[in-house]
Amino acid sequence: MYQHQAEIVDASIKRAKERCNANQLALQMMTTFFQHFPETAEIFAPFDLNKVSLIKFCKVGDALLDAVKHPDYSVTATEEELYRHLTYNVRDTGYYFGLIDAYVATIQTALGNEWTSAENEAWQDTVAGMRFNINQASQQL
Numbered sequence: 001m002y003q004h005q006a007e008i009v010d011a012s013i014k015r016a017k018e019r020c021n022a023n024q025l026a027l028q029m030m031t032t033f034f035q036h037f038p039e040t041a042e043i044f045a046p047f048d049l050n051k052v053s054l055i056k057f058c059k060v061g062d063a064l065l066d067a068v069k070h071p072d073y074s075v076t077a078t079e080e081e082l083y084r085h086l087t088y089n090v091r092d093t094g095y096y097f098g099l100i101d102a103y104v105a106t107i108q109t110a111l112g113n114e115w116t117s118a119e120n121e122a123w124q125d126t127v128a129g130m131r132f133n134i135n136q137a138s139q140q141l
């Protein structure tokens with residue numbers, strides 16, 4: 001079942017990248033994120049957003065795919081990520097949830113009316129898995 005969900009999620013990311021280029025999607029994700037969490041602009045201030053957005057977009061996608069492909073052990077990678085982000089003073093799990101939601105909204109918007117109910121379900125499960133990982137990981141900090 002998880003494998004099927006992972007295939008759907010993977011395919012929709014690839015289709016979104018065919019519709020819009022990855023840089024555009026990455027900037028859209030960050031714009032949506034900053035609209036909801038304007039105070040986080042300060043965290044990104046030392047970095048060139050044009051450069052880091054694409055990396056962030058790819059890494060968030062990888063983390064989501066990891067969560068749905070390996071629900072049994074992907075929490076370990078999430079723990080490492082949360083630990084590493086303490087360096088940037090990112091402590092609030094709400095920010096992680098917000099960035100993930102911005103990622104999914106970006107993919108959904110790129111696909112427009114091609115977005116199917118199967119995709120909706122697969123993404124909801126994937127996000128739930130990632131949220132679980134983040135909640136678990138945050139308890140280890």
Ligand code: HEM
Binds near residue numbers: 040044053088090096
């Ligand atoms: C699931 C969510 C997230 C994942 C998977 C993730 C992943 C990563 C990774 C892998 C890097 C290192 C990039 C590199 O190799 O150079 C990074 C850097 C960084 N992250 Fe995140 N991150 C997430 C959420 C967040 C959030 C919520 C914030 C801030 C509110 C944040 C702020 C930063 C900053 C400031 C950097 C350094 C600049 C950069 O290299 O992009 N991250 N993140």
